[in-house]
Amino acid sequence: MSWLDGMIEDSEARSQDQRLDRTADKLAPGVFTGALGTIGPNLLRGAIEGGRSMQSTALQLGSLAVESDLNIGSSYFPDDGQVADQQQFRETQARDIGESTAKSVMSLRPDPTEVGVVGQILGEAAAVLPRTIAGAVVAGPAGAALAAGAPAGFASKQVGMAEGLDESTATKKGLIDAAVTGIGVALPAAKFVKPILGDAAIAVGANVGLGMAGRGATASLLESNGYHTQAAQYKVMDGTALATDAIMGLAFFGIGRANFRRPTAAQVDAALTERTNQHADIDTAPGAPVDPKSAMAHQDAIRSVIDQLQRGEPVVLPDNIHSAQFLRTAEESSVVAPSRDSALVTARQDLEPKLRVELEQEASGILPNVKDVKAELSTVAQSIAALDDSFKARAKEFQRQGQGRKQAEQSARQAIEADRLDLADRQASLNEALGGNRSAEQARADLNAMDRGEVPQRFQDRLSQRADAIVKGFDKSPLSSGIAEANTKLTMAQIARQEITRILDDIERADPTLQPKPLDIPAPKAAPKPEGAAPKADSVPGGKPTGAKNAPAENDPAVAPKGEVAVSDPVVQVADEILARVEDMRIGTGAMDADGNPITVSARELLASADADIAQATQDAKGFAAAAACFLQRGL
Incomplete structure (x- = not known):
């Protein structure tokens, strides 16, 4: 084959390329091309930016502190070599951190020639939003702005230096990116208007305008320093950047509304009320109630004790609290005041x-x-x-x-x-x-x-x-002392019942009651009456008995006066004896004296007065009956 044959083949290839409209340029990616594949790498990119920026900050502060110590010590023992070595160490470490950060960010961020618009937006959101949320949770709006803006500015500076920018220009570019991102995060906390939709629209619009201003400032900075190619990449009206700013502004608004909202006064009051009820119903109980009846008994006792203390009365627990049952934990040792x-x-x-x-x-x-x-x-x-x-x-x-x-x-x-x-x-x-x-x-x-x-x-x-x-501080409060004293004491009725039962049992054991036994006695035979027999001496015409058989009726308890029966009743005697031993009870009347103290009366005096009133009423009733009988007989 000669060189002429090669020329024919090249000419044929060019002709076919022209006929088929072939090109060596990559095809433009679609809107959703590579969208899902950008989330994982950019989550890692956001973490790397945040971690490396913190590492660099710690390195700078630590190194400056060491240099300050060396400078202070050098006033007594001059050693400029140590200071120079420390500065060289700091610069070397900072350069290594910056180069590794730029390499990681450039390899993980989405490539516009391979990833569509949706993928670029999702990638930027995955890199910024997680650390923004973390900063908002930890330190509120300031933490969110710092967590979002500082790593973005640090990464922008390192990437700019890796792409050929000088350190001064790259630093200014990083500051612009950090300010734009940080202010964009803090905007939702401003709450421009009260309606949420209007506030969201203003916050998103402000974030879009802020992004436009940031791109314009970056382009102007690069153009003024002679970086014309890099400046051409930052267009103020870039469609992808505008969409990213709008979506990120909406995301920042949602984060701000979710984390920066404080509870209202009504919510705080409701929480405090619920805590008070929980303390009264659960914390003060001796354990977990076994049934709803026990729980209600405890709640009634708490309310009764509080009302009694407010009225200045002695604490007396209701009867139903003594029958309540609770599941108690291991008995705790009683708290003893220190020596x-x-x-x-x-x-x-x-x-x-x-x-x-x-x-x-x-x-x-x-x-x-x-x-x-x-x-x-x-x-x-x-x-x-x-x-x-x-x-x-x-x-x-x-x-x-x-x-x-x-x-x-x-x-x-x-x-x-x-x-x-x-x-x-x-x-x-x-x-x-x-x-x-x-x-x-x-x-x-x-x-x-x-x-x-x-x-x-x-x-x-x-x-x-x-x-x-x-x-x-170890002394009990009036409420706890009253409850403890009432728990250890029984009511007067319970004391009386227990004492009566005990005394009657003792009496029964000392002198048992004789129980009658039925006897099998045959009925007497009736004797025939002789004619003309005189009537019996113990009977009179009319069927009324007379003589000796009528005498025992005077000693019959069944026909004795009621007052004598009550006095001779052993149960009543025991009850009177017990009441004589028990301390008198004071009953509140509900009235107050001139000093504001509750007025109480003696239970014994009240009962004695009631007995006197009953006796007087009984006597008056007899008089009324006699007067009525006299009126009916004589008409007077």
Whole structure:
């Protein structure tokens, strides 16, 4: 084959390319091309940007701190080589971090020639939104803006330097990107208007406008520094960038609304009310109630106790609380108040930091030149004492100035008084300084005593008061004391029932009641009556019995007066005896005296008054019956 054959083949290939419209350029990606594949790499990119920016910040701060220490130490032991080595180490490490960050970001960010618009938007959201949410949760709006903007600016600077920008231009470009991203995150917290839709529209529009301004500023910066090719990539009206800004603004708005909203006053009140109910129904119970009846009994007892304490009455729990059942955990040991020595130790541990702060503040007023102050004070005292001796000299001085004798003497007295006031003020200030110095010296001595484990004498009263407060803190409150006392006591009715049962059992054991037994006695045979027999002496016409058989009826308890039966009843006697032993009960009337105290009456007196009223009513009833019978018989 000759070279002519090769020319024919090349010409044929070009002809076919022209006929078929072939091209070596890549095809433009579709809108959704590579959309899902960008989420994972860009999540990693966002994490790398955040981590590397924190690493770089920590490196810079740590290195600057070390250099500061070396510079301070070099004032005594000059060693500029260590400072230079530290600076070189910092620059080397910062350069390595920046290069690795730029390499990672450039390899993970979506390529516009291979990824569509949706993929680019999703990639940017996956890189920025997670760290924005984390910053909002940790530190609110400021944290969200910092978490979103600082890594974006750091990555932008490193990528710009990797693409050929000088460090100054790349730094300014990174600052622009950081400001645009951070302000875009903080915009939703501004709450421009109250309606949520209007606020969302304004926030999204502001984020879009902010993105346009950022791209314009970046293009102007690159153009002014001679980077024309890079400046052409930042178009103010870039469609993909506009869509990304709008979607990111909406996402930032949602994050801001979700995290920056504070609870309303009604929500806070509802939460506090629920917590109060939970404390009353659950926390104060002796355990978990076994059934709803027990839970209701506990709640009724709590309300009853609170009402009784508010009325100033003694605490008496309802009867149903004693039948309530609760599932209790292991019995906790009772809380015992600490001893006096233990309270003093605890009080000292609590007060020692505060006392040290006070003493250190007082000790800071120590004068460095006490001897000079004392010497000046002595000089001022001598000057005050010599003022009166200078009267003649001052008067002559004023006479030489053209004043008359009397006027010169008056001027001399005024000058002496003015000097006396000045010297007195100076003397007072010097004495105050010396007094403060004495207090400072005393404070320093007290600090030394505390270092030795001693407590200064002037703080003993505060220490004792704190120990008393600690011991008193273990005393029960009126509510808890009343509930505990009521739980350990039974009501009077329960005491009476138990005591009656016990006494009756004792009586029964000492003198058992005889039980009647039926006897099998045959019926008597009826004897025939003789004719004309006289009637029996124990009967009278009319069927009414007379004689001896009627006598025992007087001693029959069944026909005895009711009052005598009540007195002879053993149960009533036992009850009276028990009530005589039990302490009297005071019953509230619901009224208040002049001092605002509740008025109560004795239960015994009230019962006695009721018995008297009943007896009087019974007597009056008998009189009414007699009067009615008299009226019916005689008509009077």
